[in-house]
Amino acid sequence: MTDLTTLLEVGGPVAALGGGAAYARAKHPGLYWSTVGLPISTARLLSSYGSVMEACGLTVAPSRLRMLAVKATTRREVRPVPPRRGIIRPTSTGLRLRLRLAPGQEPADVAASAERLRHAWGVHAVYVSTVKPGVVELRLVGFDVLRQVRMPRKVDAEFLQVPVALREDAMPFVRDYRAVPHQLTLGATLSGKSMYLRHLIAGLAPQPVALVGIDCKRGVELAPFASRLSALATEPEQAAELLPVLVKEMEDRYDLIKARQGIAPDTPAEEITSDIWGLPESERPVPLVLFVDEVAELFLVATRKDEERRDEMVTQLIRLAQLGRAAGIYLEVCGQRFGAELGKGATMLRAQLTGRVCHRVNDEASAKMALGDIAPEAVSAACAIAPERPGLAVAGDTSGGWSRIRTPYLSLSDAAAACRDSAHVVPDVPGLKPFLPEVAIRPVESPAPVAEPRPATG
Ligand SMILES: Nc1ncnc2c1ncn2[C@@H]1O[C@H](COP(=O)(O)OP(=O)(O)O)[C@@H](O)[C@H]1O
Numbered sequence: 396m397t398d399l400t401t402l403l404e405v406g407g408p409v410a411a412l413g414g415g416a417a418y419a420r421a422k423h424p425g426l427y428w429s430t431v432g433l434p435i436s437t438a439r440l441l442s443s444y445g446s447v448m449e450a451c452g453l454t455v456a457p458s459r460l461r462m463l464a465v466k467a468t469t470r471r472e473v474r475p476v477p478p479r480r481g482i483i484r485p486t487s488t489g490l491r492l493r494l495r496l497a498p499g500q501e502p503a504d505v506a507a508s509a510e511r512l513r514h515a516w517g518v519h520a521v522y523v524s525t526v527k528p529g530v531v532e533l534r535l536v537g538f539d540v541l542r543q544v545r546m547p548r549k550v551d552a553e554f555l556q557v558p559v560a561l562r563e564d565a566m567p568f569v570r571d572y573r574a575v576p577h578q579l580t581l582g583a584t585l586s587g588k589s590m591y592l593r594h595l596i597a598g599l600a601p602q603p604v605a606l607v608g609i610d611c612k613r614g615v616e617l618a619p620f621a622s623r624l625s626a627l628a629t630e631p632e633q634a635a636e637l638l639p640v641l642v643k644e645m646e647d648r649y650d651l652i653k654a655r656q657g658i659a660p661d662t663p664a665e666e667i668t669s670d671i672w673g674l675p676e677s678e679r680p681v682p683l684v685l686f687v688d689e690v691a692e693l694f695l696v697a698t699r700k701d702e703e704r705r706d707e708m709v710t711q712l713i714r715l716a717q718l719g720r721a722a723g724i725y726l727e728v729c730g731q732r733f734g735a736e737l738g739k740g741a742t743m744l745r746a747q748l749t750g751r752v753c754h755r756v757n758d759e760a761s762a763k764m765a766l767g768d769i770a771p772e773a774v775s776a777a778c779a780i781a782p783e784r785p786g787l788a789v790a791g792d793t794s795g796g797w798s799r800i801r802t803p804y805l806s807l808s809d810a811a812a813a814c815r816d817s818a819h820v821v822p823d824v825p826g827l828k829p830f831l832p833e834v835a836i837r838p839v840e841s842p843a844p845v846a847e848p849r850p851a852t853g
């Protein structure tokens with residue numbers, strides 16, 4: 396009887412703890428990591444560091460001096476030495492650790508063992524990055540951070556930067572317009588492209604930037620943000636009028652730069668190397684971001700006359716992409732496919748869009764359109780995205796690097812509210828006045844000023 400009570404007394408709490416841990420692991424992986432995963436992984440790392448490094452072939456033979464010292468002081472056999480380890484720094488999603496490479500090692504040696512290290516220490520993934528010559532940082536990620544995306548609380552984002560998604564190594568993916576002026580976002584329908592745009596618009600809304608939208612799906616995606624947009628085109632005909640105005644705006648900005656620098660007015664724009672950032676702040680035009688949702692809708696043609704208009708629009712977009720950066724005009728283009736079938740010049744336009752993000756696609760050819768000329772292995776990663784995870788994408792850059800990213804969920808009403816809150820920021824771009832969207836009357840007006848909360852007991 397006493398045995399049974401003891402069993403119940405000890406077994407009950409243990410079973411409850413085990414069940415609680417399993418539940419936390421499935422439902423609240425962040426909480427599980429901080430309470431259970433982190434201590435276990437740290438203990439495993441500390442106790443097995445030397446032997447794991449040796450098993451991964453990351454140790455080197457000890458120096459002669461060390462050999463003599465060990466022999467003189469102890470009788471133990473002389474073990475190969477692992478890379479020197481810095482302190483372990485826990486984070487809310489994993490832990491970080493710096494290693495000093497031994498002579499003759501390179502970061503790629505450690506990166507090649509990342510998968511082995513992950514199994515040895517029981518974490519979700521291990522990423523290796525170079526801090527400075529001879530020092531690498533191991534970033535251990537405790538759980539799949541892309542399952543329930545939570546952006547880090549503190550992200551340093553400067554002007555024209557938007558932390559738009561989370562990378563699989565738990566670092567924020569920042570869309571930086573000054574580093575990557577133009578971007579192409581591809582994906583099948585319902586893959587999360589518009590969500591990606593929504594984040595960008597909501598992120599740019601409080602900044603002094605002119606936002607211009609072309610949404611030929613009758614504005615279903617961009618019209619809710621009308622209060623913050625400087626211009627919106629919802630039909631190809633409107634877009635055909637808007638694009639020349641943007642090109643004109645760009646040319647005016649080039650003229651301004653030329654005038655400021657005392658360059659002869661007839662210098663071709665292509666030869667001017669400086670940009671609006673060189674202008675004094677009082678004269679500097681506001682940066683302008685052009686969002687194009689569903690680029691194929693813009694280029695869809697029914698008649699021969701439409702075809703001419705389409706070719707003109709492609710040419711204007713190419714011009715904006717080629718020369719826009721210096722004038723502070725940036726393109727953000729979204730589409731399901733972006734190939735030669737969009738018409739003359741489409742592939743040339745694509746080549747100008749440096750940043751690439753590829754959501755789930757239906758065929759390899761579409762993934763190749765986005766990532767093929769950047770990193771071939773990123774193409775297969777994009778093809779492997781499951782439909783159950785909308786918002787998951789592969790982001791590449793021209794340096795050949797790529798990573799999996801996922802946007803957090805942001806509801807349309809929250810994004811629209813962010814735009815309404817920043818409606819006073821809409822900069823004055825005179826040329827765009829005729830395209831200023833009509834702001835729909837809000838269906839639900841917030842009630843009159845909320846009464847001061849009163850203490851319940853008062
Ligand atoms: N990061 C995300 N997390 C959760 N749900 C998402 C995410 N991104 C998109 N979704 C959902 O997927 C659906 C399609 O997204 P959407 O951005 O409209 O796709 P697309 O523009 O590619 O057709 C929407 O219902 C949206 O709520």
Ligand SMILES: [Mg+2]
Nearest residue numbers: 588589616688
């Ligand atoms: Mg969409």
